[in-house]
Amino acid sequence: MTATAPLYTRLANGLTIILQRMTHAPVASFWAYYRVGSRNERTGETGLSHFVEHMLFKGTPTLPGHAVKQAIEREGGFWNGYTGADSTRYFETLPVEHLDLALRIESDRMVNALFDPEDVKSERTVIISEREGHENSPGWRLSEEVRALAFRVHPYHHMVIGDKADLETVTRDQLYQHYQTYYVPNNAIIVAAGDFEPAALLARIEDLFAPIPSRAPVPEFQRAEPPQAGERRVHLTGPDSTSFLQIAYHTPDVSHPDYVPLVMLDIVLDGAAPQHRATRLYRALVQTELATAVSSSQGSNLDPFLFYLSATVREGRAIEAVEAALLQEVERVQNDGVQAGELARGIKQMRAGAAYAVETVTGQASRLGTAEVLGDYRLFDTLVDRLQEVAPADVQRVAQTYLVAKNRVVGWYTPDKS
Amino acid sequence: MIVVQPSVKLPGPDDVTRTTLPNGMTLLVRENWANPSVVVSGVLRGGSANETREQAGLAQFTAALLTRGTTYRTFEDIAETVEAVGASMSVGSGVYLSTFGGKCLHEDLPTLLELLGEVLHSPSFPPEQVERVRGQILNGIRQRETSTSAVARLAFWSTLYPAHHAFAWPLSGTRETITALTRDDLARFYADYYSPQGSLLIVVGAVHTPDLVRLAESTLGAWRATPRFPPLAAPWEETDSLVKLREVRRQSMNLPGKTQSDLILGMPGLSRRHPDHLPLAMMNSVLGELGPGGRLGTRIREDEGLAYYARSSLDAGLSAGPWYAYAGVSPRHVDRAVDLILAEMRRIRETPVAEAELADVKAFWVGSLPLDVETNEGVASELMNMELYNLGLDYLYRYPRLVNAITVNDVQAVAQRWLTPEAYVLAVAGPEGQ
Numbered sequence: 001m002t003a004t005a006p007l008y009t010r011l012a013n014g015l016t017i018i019l020q021r022m023t024h025a026p027v028a029s030f031w032a033y034y035r036v037g038s039r040n041e042r043t044g045e046t047g048l049s050h051f052v053e054h055m056l057f058k059g060t061p062t063l064p065g066h067a068v069k070q071a072i073e074r075e076g077g078f079w080n081g082y083t084g085a086d087s088t089r090y091f092e093t094l095p096v097e098h099l100d101l102a103l104r105i106e107s108d109r110m111v112n113a114l115f116d117p118e119d120v121k122s123e124r125t126v127i128i129s130e131r132e133g134h135e136n137s138p139g140w141r142l143s144e145e146v147r148a149l150a151f152r153v154h155p156y157h158h159m160v161i162g163d164k165a166d167l168e169t170v171t172r173d174q175l176y177q178h179y180q181t182y183y184v185p186n187n188a189i190i191v192a193a194g195d196f197e198p199a200a201l202l203a204r205i206e207d208l209f210a211p212i213p214s215r216a217p218v219p220e221f222q223r224a225e226p227p228q229a230g231e232r233r234v235h236l237t238g239p240d241s242t243s244f245l246q247i248a249y250h251t252p253d254v255s256h257p258d259y260v261p262l263v264m265l266d267i268v269l270d271g272a273a274p275q276h277r278a279t280r281l282y283r284a285l286v287q288t289e290l291a292t293a294v295s296s297s298q299g300s301n302l303d304p305f306l307f308y309l310s311a312t313v314r315e316g317r318a319i320e321a322v323e324a325a326l327l328q329e330v331e332r333v334q335n336d337g338v339q340a341g342e343l344a345r346g347i348k349q350m351r352a353g354a355a356y357a358v359e360t361v362t363g364q365a366s367r368l369g370t371a372e373v374l375g376d377y378r379l380f381d382t383l384v385d386r387l388q389e390v391a392p393a394d395v396q397r398v399a400q401t402y403l404v405a406k407n408r409v410v411g412w413y414t415p416d417k418s
Numbered sequence: 419m420i421v422v423q424p425s426v427k428l429p430g431p432d433d434v435t436r437t438t439l440p441n442g443m444t445l446l447v448r449e450n451w452a453n454p455s456v457v458v459s460g461v462l463r464g465g466s467a468n469e470t471r472e473q474a475g476l477a478q479f480t481a482a483l484l485t486r487g488t489t490y491r492t493f494e495d496i497a498e499t500v501e502a503v504g505a506s507m508s509v510g511s512g513v514y515l516s517t518f519g520g521k522c523l524h525e526d527l528p529t530l531l532e533l534l535g536e537v538l539h540s541p542s543f544p545p546e547q548v549e550r551v552r553g554q555i556l557n558g559i560r561q562r563e564t565s566t567s568a569v570a571r572l573a574f575w576s577t578l579y580p581a582h583h584a585f586a587w588p589l590s591g592t593r594e595t596i597t598a599l600t601r602d603d604l605a606r607f608y609a610d611y612y613s614p615q616g617s618l619l620i621v622v623g624a625v626h627t628p629d630l631v632r633l634a635e636s637t638l639g640a641w642r643a644t645p646r647f648p649p650l651a652a653p654w655e656e657t658d659s660l661v662k663l664r665e666v667r668r669q670s671m672n673l674p675g676k677t678q679s680d681l682i683l684g685m686p687g688l689s690r691r692h693p694d695h696l697p698l699a700m701m702n703s704v705l706g707e708l709g710p711g712g713r714l715g716t717r718i719r720e721d722e723g724l725a726y727y728a729r730s731s732l733d734a735g736l737s738a739g740p741w742y743a744y745a746g747v748s749p750r751h752v753d754r755a756v757d758l759i760l761a762e763m764r765r766i767r768e769t770p771v772a773e774a775e776l777a778d779v780k781a782f783w784v785g786s787l788p789l790d791v792e793t794n795e796g797v798a799s800e801l802m803n804m805e806l807y808n809l810g811l812d813y814l815y816r817y818p819r820l821v822n823a824i825t826v827n828d829v830q831a832v833a834q835r836w837l838t839p840e841a842y843v844l845a846v847a848g849p850e851g852q
Contacts, residue, residue: 024452025792026426066720069709074778076785095426095788122723130726132678133746136566239675240564242557274506274521278497289550292557314553315560345502352455352504352523359453359793416675 006368007198008377011206013214014186018368018377019201020193022361028194029093029361030102032110033369035189036182037085038160039303040221046155047162048170048178050083051127055175056090057081058119060112068105075101083160086302087373088182093362096195100204106190107208110183120172128168131161138240138413145234146246146411150306154225184215189372193365225250225304232409237416243313244413245322248306251298251402254374260386261394262298262307262402267346267387268338268395269309269329270296272353284329285311290322302374307402319412330403337396343387350384426788428814429797435627436811439639442615446801447630448622450794456527456623457794458534459519459802460638464611465512466584468647475591479555479599480607481511484518486547489540493547496533505530509537513584514736515806516612521795524624528633535637541608548601555596562590566673566847567746570680573669573845578686578740579661585739613645614638620801622794661686661738663841671847679749679848683759684742685838690734690807696820697828698741698836699732703779704771704829705762706730706743713766714743717758724751724758736806741836749850756844763839770826784818 006020037049059065072079077094090109092102134140144159151157161167190205228250252258271279276295277286285291293312299305309330313322357380358364371379427433435447469476485507486493500507505522507530518538522530562568572588579585590596619638621630663685688694706712710720711729718728725745733739743759791797791814804813 024450025788027788027792066709066716070778073708073782074785076782076787076789078786078789093789095785098785122721125723126719126726129678129724129746129748132748133726135677138564239673241560242564271501273501273504275497275501275508278494278501282497283494286554287550289553292554312557315557348502349504355454355523356521359455361792 006377007202009202011185011210013210013212014184015209015212016189016372017202017205018189018191018372019196019198020191020364020368021196021198022193022364023195024359025361026096026195027093027361028096028099028192028196029091029365030099030106031089031091031191031365031369032106033087033089033189033191033373034182035087035187035218035373036178037083037087038158038162039085039155040182041155041158041162042221044166045170045174045178046158046166047127047160048166048174049088050160050162051123051167051170052175052179053081053083053088053090054123054127055115055119055179056109056113058116058123059114060108061114062108062112063105064114068109071101071105077101085156085160087370089366089369091362091365099192099194099196099201103204103208107212110185110188110209111212113179115172115176115179117172120175124167127161128164131164131167134159134161138238138242139244141238142236142244142246142411142413145236146248146409149232149234149411150228150248150250150409151225153223154303155221155223156225156301156303156305182218184218185209185212186214187218189369191365191369191372193361193368228407231405233411234409235412235414237414239416240413241415242315243319243415245311245313245319245326246411247309247323247326248409248411249403249407250304251307253302253304254300254379256304258398258401259298259300260383261390261398263383264343264346264387264390265333265395265399266296266298266307267349268333268342270294272346272349274353280329280332281309281326284325285322288325289314290317290325294326300374319414323410330399333396333399334403338392340392343390343392343395347384347388350387354380354384426791428787429791429800430813430815431811434801434811435631437631439614439635441639441642442613443617443619443638443641444805445631445634446618446620446805447625447627448797448801449625449627450623450797453794454523454624455521455794456524456621456625457519457521457798458530458619458621459517459798460534460617460619461515461517461802461806462612462614462617463514464516464645465514466587466589467513468611469584469607471581471587472595473599473603474587474595475555475589476595476599476603476607477511477516478589479551479591479596480604481509481516482551482555483543483547483604484509484537484541484608486551487542487544488536489542490536493544496537499529499533503529507533512589527625528637531633531637535641538612538638539641539643543601543605543608545601548604552596552599555590556593558590559593559596562588564673566676566678566680569671569673569847570682570744570845573671573847574682574684574742574843577667577669577845578663578684578843610646613643614641615645618802618805620798620805622797622801663838663843665841667843669843669845671845672850673847674849676849678746679752679846679850680744680746681752681755681844681846682742682744683756683842683844684740685836685842687732687739687741687836688734689736689738692734692738694832694835695734697824698832699734700776700779700821700824701766701771701829701833702730702732702741703783704775705766708779708782713762714745714759717762718745718755722754722758724748724755728755749848752846752848760839763837767830767833767837767839770830773826776824776826776829780821780824783821787814787817
């Protein structure tokens with residue numbers, strides 16, 4: 001458990017540092033976050049952030065090729081990198097006595113990644129293969145269509161992996177330029193959680209990261225999505241014999257006051273426990289045998305994103321009936337409101353979930369970093385308390401405000417008849 | 419090569435309490451007060467190996483019904499009780515074992531154990547729930563039928579193993595078998611095989627051991643049932659030589675409209691208790707696990723850029739499972755990927771692995787122990803392995819010595835014994851027949 005607040009500071013070069021001591025096990029997790037993702041990508045350069053993430057595993061002059069992966073595993077650690085819409089992040093989780101290796105790796109590849117043209121060539125086809133793997137999934141294909149329809153202007157319109165046309169054409173120079181622009185200390189966040197002495201770790205981080213010069217502020221690429229003025233629909237068909245439904249409503253970003261009641265609306269519909277069988281949506285869709293799976297989610301993003309309702313249609317049922325039943329659940333909240341008891345139950349579930357989420361150094365560090373990218377490292381820790389202030393009327397109001405027909409995109413995936 | 423004894427307190431006889439309840443259930447407890455949660459992980463002897471091919475999916479269908487209603491509670495009551503406190507609870511089934519367990523905050527442990535006991539000893543198999551779950555399983559089967567990875571996997575297992583062996587059919591069954599199974603079939607399977615005798619209950623987390631033992635006795639310990647049929651005899655004794663493969667068998671499954679092909683190439687392997695297990699697992703790590711996916715990942719992904727993933731796996735369990743390599747590639751690269759897999763199999767048979775490569779595997783296996791046991795789930799999983807495979811409670815204490823004793827010659831010897839580049843099963847599922 002994390003009894004103490006993390007150490008939070010910023011170096012002169014603009015690097016943000018968050019260090020959380022955890023003493024449950026002699027292990028530590030070290031993360032480098034960069035405030036760049038698909039959100040920052042223009043048409044013609046989609047997928048650039050994710051491609052750059054791949055290239056950061058292809059070596060530097062001092063740690064060439066797979067040396068990074070080898071070095072981490074040799075110390076008993078594991079590693080990975082992820083690219084999202086709002087950030088790109090890398091981590092190493094290790095026995096704490098080997099934590100220094102992670103600092104050396106991340107300070108090195110913040111500036112020294114090679115981007116060898118031969119590596120760009122082989123990694124291009126790896127990423128195209130990754131995308132083709134996604135394309136095999138009907139749910140992923142439907143998500144891509146719904147996103148593209150929801151965001152006509154904002155870069156959230158493309159998937160993190162990027163469009164195939166761009167994956168085939170982006171150049172080594174474009175990748176390197178992207179790296180040079182965004183991989184700067186003033187655009188990065190270092191997070192560590194584990195059984196270390198924060199002051200000593202901070203001193204070592206300063207040794208390795210303070211000499212990296214800050215650069216020009218990263219360019220802001222802002223193309224706000226204009227309000228949607230009418231329902232948009234897409235009907236996709238394909239080789240799978242199951243039908244899938246997605247409904248997405250435009251909702252505000254995490255800093256907006258309505259974000260918290262929207263999270264509560266998500267909890268009221270779909271619960272916040274690890275399992276989701278005693279929920280409004282499950283009762284209305286799965287217990288009635290219209291669907292075999294159903295869920296909702298409120299996005300936590302820097303720019304306004306989406307509130308999703310998703311369902312897998314049960315064999316022999318009409319997708320129209322599933323859509324009507326989902327919308328009826330939305331209308332129930334809009335017309336009849338919600339009970340205080342439902343909110344209290346959601347709070348208890350969130351408290352349990354928050355306890356589970358910080359049982360590992362990896363989970364804790366990623367939670368702090370993701371929150372900091374969104375504006376405040378305490379975001380998820382304070383969320384439970386903020387949810388407690390939500391009244392039933394707030395939930396009803398945000399349902400009435402955002403979950404309306406003209407603000408939604410409806411996506412169907414049904415089997416190809418041919 | 420520096421492989422130090424890990425600095426972590428490993429679970430073992432010093433801090434694990436092992437006892438047997440009067441009903442025959444073995445209980446293992448390890449306290450952990452670093453966080454407020456408790457993990458419960460249990461197994462019963464019985465699974466798809468106890469069903470016939472004509473009843474494929476019976477064990478898993480039965481397990482799914484256990485949390486769907488008891489003599490005392492409806493499905494809705496059970497789900498509400500678990501979810502209201504942010505807990506989880508599940509019952510499932512594999513080939514030889516059925517599993518039960520969950521996770522909760524420590525104050526909710528009595529509720530969770532009481533519920534688990536109730537679903538295990540008093541399931542009511544409500545007819546409407548049988549139909550609801552049947553529809554869900556059928557939907558899952560339909561999705562499986564158009565998934566390239568699932569189709570390739572099923573084709574691989576059903577080609578490698580004889581038709582009468584449970585490995586040859588899917589755990590979730592087929593459209594025909596699931597449609598035909600009745601409520602009585604489920605209730606009978608439950609009565610025939612579900613029993614605390616020979617079962618295991620592992621509890622790790624914020625619990626006082628004496629309190630937990632009393633709680634276990636009054637909940638799961640109160641379950642008395644004698645199975646009509648005893649579970650299968652220790653399966654490793656009869657199946658290490660289950661399959662002898664003498665030729666190449668190819669299966670191509672055409673899934674029009676898909677973009678990528680999945681391929682699996684492999685052959686019969688061994689059980690977790692076979693003396694070759696540890697060196698063969700190390701061989702597998704060099705070949706298809708470490709770093710970018712071992713030598714396979716290096717050749718297929720890093721050097722040639724053919725695939726997002728190319729790895730290998732050794733499925734050694736209670737009985738002899740296979741070794742296989744797998745990759746997701748463009749249909750036009752399937753042949754090239756297969757050639758590279760076969761070339762790497764030959765290389766590791768013909769040339770001893772480098773000392774440095776083996777040292778990397780050893781360093782990772784021993785060095786990662788602190789991370790393996792960081793969570794209650796991780797500790798429960800280690801304790802489960804110790805019990806299921808008779809490794810002894812002190813296994814993790816001995817583990818570094820066992821690992822470090824393996825030599826490059828041992829690894830080459832098992833590669834030559836188990837990898838057969840001239841006799842294998844290749845299953846490919848994708849948009850074009852290969």
